[in-house]
Amino acid sequence: MEPYKHTVCYYETDKMGITHHANYVHWMEEARIDFFNKIGWGYEKLEEQGVISPVTAVECKYKTATTFPDEVEVSVKVSEFKGVVLKFSYLMKNADGKTVFEGKSEHCFLNKEGKLVRLNKEFPELFELLTSLAESER
Amino acid sequence: MEPYKHTVCYYETDKMGITHHANYVHWMEEARIDFFNKIGWGYEKLEEQGVISPVTAVECKYKTATTFPDEVEVSVKVSEFKGVVLKFSYLMKNADGKTVFEGKSEHCFLNKEGKLVRLNKEFPELFELLTSLAESER
Amino acid sequence: MEPYKHTVCYYETDKMGITHHANYVHWMEEARIDFFNKIGWGYEKLEEQGVISPVTAVECKYKTATTFPDEVEVSVKVSEFKGVVLKFSYLMKNADGKTVFEGKSEHCFLNKEGKLVRLNKEFPELFELLTSLAESER
Amino acid sequence: MEPYKHTVCYYETDKMGITHHANYVHWMEEARIDFFNKIGWGYEKLEEQGVISPVTAVECKYKTATTFPDEVEVSVKVSEFKGVVLKFSYLMKNADGKTVFEGKSEHCFLNKEGKLVRLNKEFPELFELLTSLAESER
Numbered sequence: 001m002e003p004y005k006h007t008v009c010y011y012e013t014d015k016m017g018i019t020h021h022a023n024y025v026h027w028m029e030e031a032r033i034d035f036f037n038k039i040g041w042g043y044e045k046l047e048e049q050g051v052i053s054p055v056t057a058v059e060c061k062y063k064t065a066t067t068f069p070d071e072v073e074v075s076v077k078v079s080e081f082k083g084v085v086l087k088f089s090y091l092m093k094n095a096d097g098k099t100v101f102e103g104k105s106e107h108c109f110l111n112k113e114g115k116l117v118r119l120n121k122e123f124p125e126l127f128e129l130l131t132s133l134a135e136s137e138r
Numbered sequence: 139m140e141p142y143k144h145t146v147c148y149y150e151t152d153k154m155g156i157t158h159h160a161n162y163v164h165w166m167e168e169a170r171i172d173f174f175n176k177i178g179w180g181y182e183k184l185e186e187q188g189v190i191s192p193v194t195a196v197e198c199k200y201k202t203a204t205t206f207p208d209e210v211e212v213s214v215k216v217s218e219f220k221g222v223v224l225k226f227s228y229l230m231k232n233a234d235g236k237t238v239f240e241g242k243s244e245h246c247f248l249n250k251e252g253k254l255v256r257l258n259k260e261f262p263e264l265f266e267l268l269t270s271l272a273e274s275e276r
Numbered sequence: 277m278e279p280y281k282h283t284v285c286y287y288e289t290d291k292m293g294i295t296h297h298a299n300y301v302h303w304m305e306e307a308r309i310d311f312f313n314k315i316g317w318g319y320e321k322l323e324e325q326g327v328i329s330p331v332t333a334v335e336c337k338y339k340t341a342t343t344f345p346d347e348v349e350v351s352v353k354v355s356e357f358k359g360v361v362l363k364f365s366y367l368m369k370n371a372d373g374k375t376v377f378e379g380k381s382e383h384c385f386l387n388k389e390g391k392l393v394r395l396n397k398e399f400p401e402l403f404e405l406l407t408s409l410a411e412s413e414r
Numbered sequence: 415m416e417p418y419k420h421t422v423c424y425y426e427t428d429k430m431g432i433t434h435h436a437n438y439v440h441w442m443e444e445a446r447i448d449f450f451n452k453i454g455w456g457y458e459k460l461e462e463q464g465v466i467s468p469v470t471a472v473e474c475k476y477k478t479a480t481t482f483p484d485e486v487e488v489s490v491k492v493s494e495f496k497g498v499v500l501k502f503s504y505l506m507k508n509a510d511g512k513t514v515f516e517g518k519s520e521h522c523f524l525n526k527e528g529k530l531v532r533l534n535k536e537f538p539e540l541f542e543l544l545t546s547l548a549e550s551e552r
Contacts, residue, residue: 011158011302015151021469025436026287044345055435060472069320149440159331163298164425182483193297196336207458287434291427
């Protein structure tokens with residue numbers, strides 16, 4: 001899968017002259033949404049069917065600073081999925097191919113009543129797809 | 139009415155070393171919400187009754203730069219209200235009393251169907267209050 | 277000039293379910309930086325030469341709500357330039373071609389000492405270019 | 415030490431109706447800066463002396479959703495400091511005393527040349543203070 005690309009915005013920098021660290025959490029989200037689009041399960045379609053997918057955990061390791069107007073490549077992988085908790089890993093590189101960031105995120109799927117959605121029952125195709133993507137990463 | 143106070147956050151600065159200009163729009167919102175609290179009409183209560191108040195226009199004039207960790211005082215006034223469009227004006231000063239920003243915003247009130255709410259019919263007390271505040275500014 | 281394209285991010289929405297109004301100020305900046313790139317004067321190059329271009333005023337008119345994951349086209353034009361104050365106008369449209377936003381911004385150019393840079397003396401080529409672009413819009 | 419208080423802003427919510435997860439990283443920073451103020455080492459003073467303290471890692475565990483206009487209490491502790499890497503832990507609670515978030519962050523201190531600052535040599539008082547705060551948490 002092609003990495004997602006994000007060009008650092010001026011408003012994403014801070015007075016240290018570099019990208020403020022909170023923005024990488026935004027880029028993880030952008031790349032994750034791009035990932036869902038690429039596998040044919042646009043996130044907005046899930047929401048239209050009454051399913052939301054809140055973030056339950058995030059981990060960020062900042063390796064090299066970036067700044068405006070660097071182009072950052074974000075690779076996203078399903079690192080684990082056994083039916084309830086979906087885990088992603090992220091690797092971000094700058095234009096020189098240098099790793100700038102490594103991250104992880106965890107998500108669940110909730111219905112409108114706030115209850116956990118079991119994908120294998122309600123969205124078996126998505127369940128199979130995420131399971132196979134997770135296995136291919138082992 | 140006491141001005142609203144906001145201390146500039148580190149993450150609100152940019153690589154110029156000053157507050158990024160978009161954040162002042164956030165502070166206008168913070169001060170406006172503080173204003174609604176102070177007149178006894180917390181914004182969340184309006185929303186609980188199915189009324190939202192989207193922003194339809196904003197104007198910003200940047201007079202003096204601010205930066206982390208400046209304390210900014212934001213004064214908010216109802217500049218016009220004739221029943222449909224609610225207009226606010228904003229004056230922001232730094233700790234030296236120097237004007238750093240002047241702004242305006244315009245708002246309407248919508249119900250859940252996205253239709254204009256006429257406050258004089260549905261919220262006559264709020265209508266009277268906003269009208270009298272607007273008149274006192276003339 | 278091709279309009280700049282921005283896809284609304286999930287994190288740019290608010291609890292009304294629509295794009296929070298402050299983000300349009302970010303998109304104006306993104307489109308302006310894209311504009312400088314397209315005319316061959318990347319904003320980072322100006323900064324490398326010790327010139328910054330702070331925003332001195334912004335005006336926003338919100339016409340139609342947008343939300344995740346709408347694609348928004350942002351057209352930028354130089355609306356006025358007589359040597360000191362640079363004025364841009366912005367028109368944003370959604371995928372249906374409907375106007376969602378109209379805006380304006382004003383900028384000056386400062387050197388490292390915080391003094392106004394007169395482009396006609398220090399950057400005559402950029403001066404000529406911006407002047408001609410402003411004139412072509414009359 | 416008194417916890418830092420943050421009232422969730424409207425612009426910090428997203429279309430799920432809750433606080434967008436990236437904002438907690440902002441609140442960690444706000445609380446950390448408040449912590450430095452309270453121990454008498456305002457972060458801006460460090461910067462004036464040519465020292466910056468970039469974030470090298472962040473961990474976030476989201477326990478309970480918050481939303482506008484919840485008041486969140488953020489407790490910050492030095493969890494580890496042996497001279498180079500400064501580690502903080504964060505506990506956020508809502509007005510009901512319920513844990514909404516647990517987090518960690520890691521930081522180093524750099525001089526203007528981007529080299530690691532050894533606090534025990536250059537800022538012995540700050541070194542002693544952080545060391546004793548870390549030890550008191552064991």
